[in-house]
Amino acid sequence: MTLSSPQQVRALMLTQAEDKTVTATLRDDLTVQDLPDGDVLVQVEASSLNYKDGLAVLGRPGVVRRYPMVPGIDLAGTVVESSDARYAPGDPVLLTGWGIGEQFWGGYATHARVQADWLTCRPEGLSAQDAMAIGTAGFTAMMSVMALEDHGLTPEQGEVVVTGASGGVGSVAVALLSALGYRVVASTGRPQEAGYLQGLGAAQIIGREELSSLKRPLEKERFAGAVDAVGGETLAGVLSCLKRGGAAAACGLAGGSGLPTTVLPFILRGVALLGIDSVMCPPERRERAWQRLSRELPGTLYSEGVTVQPLAEVQRLAEQILAGQIRGRTVIVP
Numbered sequence: 001m002t003l004s005s006p007q008q009v010r011a012l013m014l015t016q017a018e019d020k021t022v023t024a025t026l027r028d029d030l031t032v033q034d035l036p037d038g039d040v041l042v043q044v045e046a047s048s049l050n051y052k053d054g055l056a057v058l059g060r061p062g063v064v065r066r067y068p069m070v071p072g073i074d075l076a077g078t079v080v081e082s083s084d085a086r087y088a089p090g091d092p093v094l095l096t097g098w099g100i101g102e103q104f105w106g107g108y109a110t111h112a113r114v115q116a117d118w119l120t121c122r123p124e125g126l127s128a129q130d131a132m133a134i135g136t137a138g139f140t141a142m143m144s145v146m147a148l149e150d151h152g153l154t155p156e157q158g159e160v161v162v163t164g165a166s167g168g169v170g171s172v173a174v175a176l177l178s179a180l181g182y183r184v185v186a187s188t189g190r191p192q193e194a195g196y197l198q199g200l201g202a203a204q205i206i207g208r209e210e211l212s213s214l215k216r217p218l219e220k221e222r223f224a225g226a227v228d229a230v231g232g233e234t235l236a237g238v239l240s241c242l243k244r245g246g247a248a249a250a251c252g253l254a255g256g257s258g259l260p261t262t263v264l265p266f267i268l269r270g271v272a273l274l275g276i277d278s279v280m281c282p283p284e285r286r287e288r289a290w291q292r293l294s295r296e297l298p299g300t301l302y303s304e305g306v307t308v309q310p311l312a313e314v315q316r317l318a319e320q321i322l323a324g325q326i327r328g329r330t331v332i333v334p
């Protein structure tokens with residue numbers, strides 16, 4: 001479907017009925033005048049599919065704060081108009097978080113009008129589609145790695161485990177850590193993805209239950225660090241087998257928001273739990289993370305771990321991501 005006028009806007013729109021039922025409709029009858037206020041109008045060339053987008057599109061509570069809403073928690077494209085001196089027409093930009101697709105209209109559209117403060121300059125050479133192949137999930141993986149590095153983690157200290165490894169955050173974390181010289185252990189509930197994960201650089205694959213079945217707060221010390229996208233019993237298991245002084249970056253809850261553990265790993269082994277919030281991350285740290293992603297992410301992530309899909313497929317894909325069936329990253333083109 002092509003748009004007949006540059007003023008015309010196509011968007012996936014979520015509306016909520018009185019009985020709270022949420023409906024997603026692909027609209028091509030909007031114009032840029034229908035977009036909310038903001039300093040910068042961006043032509044969206046790509047967005048992506050994240051776990052949170054799955055929750056939003058299927059009307060699960062806790063993500064979308066108001067309706068009607070255009071979902072899509074990230075986007076990449078080119079500036080069309082700007083009333084902010086930092087941006088001019090033609091500038092390549094990207095945006096993750098800051099509440100787009102939750103409180104403010106997001107990336108599942110051909111255009112978005114946003115606050116200049118939310119934008120990040122797209123690093124040179126990074127196309128909009130490549131930026132969204134990384135997207136919020138990849139940015140979160142980079143933030144997790146940076147938090148572990150700030151804690152003092154180095155490859156010489158030992159293995160690093162990545163949970164939910166076949167998913168978006170997990171795939172990028174495996175690829176990044178491996179490229180940085182770490183020996184990566186990938187934890188997955190999908191043994192059929194072992195070849196994929198090895199291709200991204202995982203040195204060893206372990207089953208999901210190997211961590212989630214650990215019930216004691218202190219197990220044999222094994223990992224120097226961890227990137228955890230799963231939470232729940234899996235994160236408790238990770239904490240129980242971190243080495244003395246090790247750290248886990250907690251960034252997700254695909255397996256649950258609970259944390260059935262005790263203080264023992266913290267007070268007897270001095271391990272650290274590092275919280276990762278990609279939504280409100282300050283601009284300077286974002287800039288640094290994106291520069292590193294554009295330089296350090298190996299090409300295998302793009303060649304093996306990325307699927308491109310049109311906006312019309314989002315609803316079907318939302319069901320798949322919540323069912324844990326999406327491998328790697330999915331780019332959405334409007």
Ligand code: NDP
Pocket residue numbers: 049050051052136137140163164165166167168169170187188189190208229230234250251252253254255256276277278279321322323324325326328
């Ligand atoms: P994906 O669905 O792509 O990845 C999640 C992975 O977790 C799945 O692929 C699967 O991996 C594993 N998984 C799924 N369900 C379960 C389960 N019931 N028990 C154990 N493991 C499970 O999602 P994303 O990568 O986009 O996001 C991952 C998590 O990170 C989400 O919870 C998301 O909300 C969170 N997140 C947080 C951010 C932040 O700022 N803190 C930003 C971005 C994401 P496998 O099959 O390999 O086991």
